[in-house]
Amino acid sequence: MDNIIFIGMPAVGKSSVGIVVAKRLGYRFVDTDLLIQEQEGKLLKEIIAEVGNEGFLKIENQVNRDVKATRSVISPGGSVVYCEEAMEHFKEIGTVVYLKASFGNIRRRIRSLKKRGVVLKDGQTFRNLYEERTALFEKYADIIVDEDGFRMEETVENVFRALDDYRKREIEGEK
Ligand SMILES: Nc1ncnc2c1ncn2[C@@H]1O[C@H](COP(=O)(O)OP(=O)(O)OP(=O)(O)O)[C@@H](O)[C@H]1O
Ligand SMILES: O=C(O)C1=C[C@@H](O)[C@@H](O)[C@H](O)C1
Numbered sequence: 809m810d811n812i813i814f815i816g817m818p819a820v821g822k823s824s825v826g827i828v829v830a831k832r833l834g835y836r837f838v839d840t841d842l843l844i845q846e847q848e849g850k851l852l853k854e855i856i857a858e859v860g861n862e863g864f865l866k867i868e869n870q871v872n873r874d875v876k877a878t879r880s881v882i883s884p885g886g887s888v889v890y891c892e893e894a895m896e897h898f899k900e901i902g903t904v905v906y907l908k909a910s911f912g913n914i915r916r917r918i919r920s921l922k923k924r925g926v927v928l929k930d931g932q933t934f935r936n937l938y939e940e941r942t943a944l945f946e947k948y949a950d951i952i953v954d955e956d957g958f959r960m961e962e963t964v965e966n967v968f969r970a971l972d973d974y975r976k977r978e979i980e981g982e983k
């Protein structure tokens with residue numbers, strides 16, 4: 809199935825880059841954070857406050873695992889990499905693009921971790937979360953697009969270039 813799935817840290821641009829990519833391709837855009845809010849009838853930060861990190865990750869896994877999509881750009885939340893079934897589903901239905909930015913860039917973009925609803929374990933630093941997730945993003949990524957030093961429009965171009973290269977390599981591999 810022809811889907812593109814963006815993964816990466818919170819505030820890296822999965823939603824903002826994703827929607828532009830979808831528009832350029834004439835694809836649907838699916839922000840699964842919004843599907844979670846719709847299903848639960850609450851904001852992400854309210855869900856996390858009510859059911860805790862583990863409870864939230866269960867909901868996030870279920871919603872993302874159950875996404876049915878074709879010709880869509882899917883932008884999940886940054887914590888989806890902890891959701892094994894969801895990530896396996898994404899690997900099956902499309903190409904997984906890891907949008908990567910340095911710790912400093914991400915930290916600058918997020919004013920309040922709590923207001924943004926970042927899933928931090930008790931006592932965990934944001935630096936530790938960055939390192940823990942980086943290993944998971946790299947594990948699941950088909951393509952990595954480095955954002956540092958680029959404006960958003962340039963990142964969009966870099967995504968298209970990386971997707972083209974990936975498809976060419978796939979076709980070469982099939983020969
Ligand atoms: N070069 C850049 N590329 C992408 N986004 C950028 C860039 N520079 C600044 N931004 C800003 O960073 C923010 C990215 O937020 P966005 O909601 O798209 O992230 P996200 O990856 O979807 O996060 P979440 O995991 O919380 O859903 C936006 O406010 C965007 O304007
Ligand atoms: O990176 C995170 O921990 C999160 C990001 C958001 O998009 C939401 O999915 C949720 O608030 C958790």
Ligand SMILES: [Mg+2]
Pocket residue numbers: 822823824839841883884885
């Ligand atoms: Mg988002």
